[in-house]
Amino acid sequence: MRRGFLIGGGLILLGLMLQLGVGPVMWDTLAWPVNGIVMAAFLLLIAVCYLLRKKVSLCRFVGTYQAAIPALVYAVVLTIVMGLIRQNPEGRWLDNMLVFWPFVLIYVYMALILGQVVIRQFVTAFSHSRFHLPNFSLLSHLGLFLAMTTATLGNADMQRLKMVTTIGEREWRAVTPYGTIQEMPMTIELKQFIMETYDDGSPKRFASEILVRTNDNEEIQTTIDVNKPVEVDGWKIYQYSYDTQMGPQSQISILELVSDPWLPLVYTGIYMLLAGAVCMFIFGGKKK
């Protein structure tokens, strides 16, 4: 296991040098098609590493418990640091772990190990003269790999915009997290803002009756509640906020519009992990 700890330590050192040399990880530069190319290159790296496993001892090592356990230990330690230090979206070091190279490299290394394990378990399942039922942990490993990689790479393509709608007016402009205005491929008209309160005045329900008109002149009349977003043309529309000074008399409703093209891939990973957990519950740690 010493080798695994050394590799992890080396990655952290490399990360620190990158942090000093090129600065924090710039996730925004991964926007499509860069993230697609990076994903393809990463899959290729995993495949090459697997093919070289008999020739290069490092490639063989990466698929072992002796590699996985230290990688997990490093991930836990760095994530604990993240949990103990207040995170700040403007931060550049430990106060913004998501752009801190050592943190990112350890998670990438973990994904590389996962990739090796997935291929090996997959090949084992099919390598005999007839099909063998794969080890259930293949589901968990593949699910985690898929969810982790696509969530990370897809993040740059995710758009989260706020739209302030006013009763009786058509709105098509939304505000990006950077404060710039973006025109939407649809207009949203707030028909009515609904609010119910508990006896103590705290909100029980707030919702918006809206009329959405898409660019194809399709009209959709719907109600958006907290916890009940509506999807139109690949955009999920959420009830976000309202004029809290006015309360039930609010004339505006703030909606959030979210587009995340990589979501189906992430969800595929999540569902595989869930299925893997069902198998884990049923079969436990039984060794064959």
Place this chain on the structure above:
Amino acid sequence: MSWEQFIYFAIAAVLLWIVGAWAAWKSKTTVAYVTTALGLLVFLSFIISLWISLERPPLRTMGETRLWYSFFLPLAGIIVYSRWKYKWILSFSTMLALVFICVNLFKPEIHSKTLMPALQSPWFAPHVIVYMFAYAVFGVSTLMAIYLLFKKSPTSTLNAQTSLDNLVYVGLAFMTFGMLFGALWAKEAWGHYWSWDPKETWAAITWFAYLIYIHYRRLPSHKPRLAMWLLIFSFILLQMCWWGINYLPSAQGSSVHTYNMQ
């Protein structure tokens, strides 16, 4: 039904569980099953009537989650007992449940009726209940690890180690359900499935920590005692995720998971 009546249900349930634990020591298996099950039934009837009177699932405050924890501990205990027949497991689970019941009796928190819109979701109950069950199973497995570390000689415990592994697999499966239900819910409620909110960060830490245990145990050259220490350490991390972050300076005001603190 309200918290005022809790003490009667709690006393009845704990008495039944104590009889069950005693019966397990005396190898009276049937008595152990029946009394523990009756105790669970009494306790569950309080939870359900509280649910009805609150007009919402009792899952929001720390006191309410402790209620579920006190319920799931003997449940996890009886499941372990039925599979591996440890005489001591019901005593342990009863003792631990009693601790949580006492906390609820002597340090009651304000239990309000209101449930904010963000929590009104079909995901709410499964997300929290599944997590509480996982925590209970990990609580039992931690006690078992401590017992094996300090009470028994390592040579006679191979079977016990295997059943400890099985417990961790069950706990980890449920923890995975809890975490991913949370992710699917977060997408519906907040627009994103994972935001590295302090609660999520600590949930990931805990999940990885238990992954270390199960992978380490599969390493042929592993040290069993170190594995048990790993379990104890993971359970400490779990406490941080469960309630520790409410007191953690780095998480103050930045977590969307602190509904119970208002």
